[in-house]
Each structure stands twice: as C-alpha cells, then as structure tokens.
C-alpha cells in the first residue's frame with residue numbers, strides 16, 4: 001500500500017468537524033408531504049406534535065426552510081467521544097475485486113452501540129433532558145436503536161423504556177443485556193403492558209411482533225406517563241437532520257483530498273443513514289452545483305421503495321401515530337420469518353420518498369443470501385465484520401465495482417458502512433450452515449398488504 005497518496009483512513013481534525021446539521025428540505029423544490037393528524041386529516045403543527053415528541057424536536061420536524069441547525073455544545077462534545085467517524089479507502093477490497101473503481105466507505109460502527117443510530121439518539125435525549133422530561137420510550141427491532149438510546153440516556157440521566165420486537169428479543173439476548181447494562185428497561189413486544197399490545201395479542205396470539213406494533217406500544221406508554229415522550233430512531237425528518245453529520249463529515253474528508261464521488265450508495269430501512277449520507281451531496285445536486293448518482297438498497301423481502309406505493313399510510317400497526325406520505329408496503333406488512341437482515345420497516349422516510357418520486361434517488365432490492373455472501377467477502381477483504389443491514393450497501397457497491405472492471409471505468413464509489421455485525425451471528429450461522437433462504441413476496445401479497453392503506457377520501461381535504 002506504499003506510495004498511495006490517499007491514506008487508508010481519512011480522519012478530520014476535531015476543529016474540522018461539522019458544527020451544524022444540514023436540513024436538506026431547505027433545498028428541495030418539492031417538499032416532503034406533511035405528517036397528518038389521523039383524526040382530522042389536517043397537517044400536524046409543531047404544537048400538536050409536542051404531545052408526543054419533545055418541543056424542540058417537534059419544531060425540527062416541521063421546519064422545511066432553515067438550512068442549518070447549529071449543533072448544541074453538549075451534543076458536540078458527546079460526538080467527540082466517538083467521532084469523527086473514519087472515511088476508509090477500501091484498497092484491499094478494490095484489489096481483491098481487481099476493479100479500477102475507487103471505493104470509499106464511511107464507517108459508523110466505531111462506538112459501543114455499533115451503528116450510526118447514536119448520532120440521533122444523543123440529540124433526542126439531549127432535547128428531552130433540556131425540556132425537563134424524566135424519561136423516553138421507544139421501539140427497537142434488531143436492537144441497535146434501543147442500544148444507542150440507552151447509551152445516550154445513561155449519559156444524560158434519563159429513564160429509557162424500550163419495546164423490543166419479540167422475535168429479535170428472543171434471537172438477540174445479548175443486545176437486550178447491553179441495553180440493561182446502560183440502565184434501560186426492555187420489554188418484548190407485543191406485551192400485555194399496553195392496551196394496544198393486548199389487542200394485537202388477542203388478534204394474533206403467538207406473533208413475533210413487528211416494528212409497527214412496538215411503535216404503537218411505546219407511543220401509548222409515552223402519552224400515558226407524565227414527564228415522558230416518545231422517540232423514534234429513523235424515518236422522521238428530525239432524524240434525517242441529525243444524521244446529516246454522516247454526510248457532512250464524509251464530504252469534508254473527501255474535499256480535503258479533492259475527491260468527488262460519482263455514485264453514493266446506502267442501505268435503506270427507514271432511510272436515516274442514507275438520508276444523512278447523501279444530504280450535502282444531494283443539496284449540491286438540487287442547487288445545480290454538482291451531479292451525483294444516489295442509490296438506495298433495500299431487502300427483496302421488504303421492498304418499500306422498489307415495490308411499495310407512494311401514499312399516505314399509518315406509521316404503526318396500532319394506527320395511533322400521524323399519517324406519513326411515503327413509499328410503503330402497508331402498516332400490516334411483516335417480512336417473512338426467514339428474513340434476517342434488518343431493514344424491516346414497512347415505510348420509508350418522507351424525504352427520501354419524495355426524492356425517489358422526483359427521480360433524484362434510484363432504488364434497488366437484493367436477496368439476503370447475496371447480501372450475506374457480500375458481507376463475508378467484505379469481511380475477508382477489509383477485516384471489519386459488517387452488520388447485515390450495512391451489507392446491502394456493500395453488495396450494491398461491489399456490483400458497481402465489478403461493472404467498472406468490465407467497462408474499465410474508474411468510478412469513485414462512496415457507500416455507508418452503518419455498523420458492525422457482532423450481534424448478528426445467529427444470522428451469519430444460518431448463512432454458513434446453508435440454511436438461509438430468500439423470500440421474495442409475490443405481487444398478490446404486496447397488493448393485499450396495500451389494500452389496508454388508509455382511505456384518504458374520508459377526509460375533507
């Protein structure tokens with residue numbers, strides 16, 4: 001690796017770290033559609049939203065004009081504990097793939113929670129604490145968000161109550177213990193603790209749960225507990241805002257060496273890491289200053305962006321949350337039980353959904369056995385053990401690099417490596433034992449799930 005001018009890892013100095021989050025909505029011509037009150041069909045004001053979210057986060061949620069939000073000093077100093085995240089030139093992967101492409105990845109797994117989720121968890125916990133609240137509730141699927149929020153709450157002295165999707169509570173007992181180590185209480189969802197949980201269990205006894213169910217439970221508890229608010233780790237505009245730190249740092253690091261990516265790739269569950277990674281680059285594209293290709297990669301078994309409808313839908317199974325206009329598979333959609341790779345939310349960030357609808361964001365889906373094969377290839381080349389979620393982006397980046405090998409193009413590829421896979425060894429085991437299968441829902445299944453979209457004609461809009 002001698003004589004290469006670009007270092008293996010590009011770090012920013014502390015003084016070069018971004019001091020403000022970037023709000024991509026400020027540069028979007030077609031703004032994402034507002035959240036609607038399910039009772040009236042009218043847009044939710046910041047004031048209405050602050051029954052569920054804390055006030056500053058509600059304000060961030062509805063602000064589509066302010067381009068930059070200064071990051072509070074306390075959050076900046078927390079960021080300094082694990083940021084800047086390295087931007088890595090994947091020299092070893094390039095060599096193994098024999099590609100002329102230049103591959104970079106932004107690695108967000110460098111903290112104990114193991115993913116990018118901590119970037120928003122600390123911001124959300126900070127504003128809750130500042131408002132004088134005593135605790136927060138949330139849902140977690142694979143467990144990374146719950147872990148990140150537990151860490152942030154422990155740091156600030158807030159109570160943290162996590163509803164964890166039951167299948168993953170059972171499959172990932174160590175995730176649960178990490179959260180309890182940070183002082184959070186963790187309940188498998190659906191549970192008998194909430195009205196909505198009891199209702200769901202009565203209808204579907206023995207269900208393994210879903211993110212949509214766990215959200216309903218967490219919201220119910222937050223609204224019934226004085227001094228508590230609900231927080232969400234993805235999908236929302238406020239989360240995209242906090243996650244812009246990923247893209248701002250990546251861009252600053254690339255600018256330092258005069259590198260310009262041709263294509264930017266990220267995995268997409270609810271859209272927060274991808275939205276954050278692309279934000280400053282997409283901003284340049286929207287302002288006509290530069291051009292890039294952006295690719296969202298989702299699992300073939302939960303294909304909201306590639307096969308869902310762009311429509312208003314419920315954000316949760318219990319239908320207690322505001323309605324969001326997004327690419328969705330319907331709030332009842334639950335990926336097949338053999339799905340192991342995370343990214344299982346039925347909808348997608350309204351910001352990314354709007355960009356997709358406007359033709360600014362491409363989307364592809366990949367089957368999970370190919371994702372795990374790419375994960376293994378990457379681990380053997382680069383050393384880092386990737387999270388299955390991140391490996392969707394790895395798969396797409398490798399395919400792009402292989403195309404470059406065939407065409408001789410020297411493209412520069414940037415992808416988001418969102419986290420590490422240490423708690424996903426059950427899924428890796430299935431893959432290694434040859435027991436992992438792919439499940440791709442039929443058009444009929446998707447149409448059926450979409451038939452439960454809310455009937456918007458009932459509102460007098």
Ligand SMILES: *Cc1c(COP(=O)(O)O)cnc(C)c1O
Nearest residue numbers: 144234269270271272273389419
């Ligand atoms: C949660 C998570 C994702 C997906 O969430 P987005 O909001 O789509 O970013 C991806 N990778 C990791 C490691 C995660 O924990």
